[in-house]
Amino acid sequence: MSARLSPDVRDVPAPLVWTFDGRFETCLLDVEDTLRRAIVLVGDVSRLALAIDLSLPALKRRLEAGDRLQPAWGRFLERLDRYGLPSAPRIRHRPQPGPLATLVVAYLH
Secondary structure (H helix, E strand, O other), X not given: OOOOXXXXXXXXXXXXXXXXXXXXXXXXXXXXXXXXXXXXXXXXXXXXXXXXXXXXXHHHHHHHOOOOOOOHHHHHHHHHHHHOOOOOOEEEEEOOOOOOEEEEEEEOO
16 A cells, blocks of 8 residues: 555645754754644655754753753653654754754655
8 A cells, every 4th residue: 555645745845944943942842843743744754754953053052041951852752753753853963053953854755
């Protein structure tokens, strides 16, 4: 049985990209919410590839402001397991300044 695409998947640009800034934990919650919406939009989680880019200068600023990486990061990764993604997201650390996190969702045809 072949996977069926939602009727509007032809209208989905590839890749889908969103940026997030602010408190680390809030960014992770927003990334998860956006991922959930992307899955609904695409309609087929089995062919999604994810990347999350983290800006190291932005992360440093958040840590200096008192944000903590753990336990938020560990909880975020645990929650991602429930979506049935074919693989874990690729995490890329960027030395450039910019938004704290960038979520890239690619649909593999």
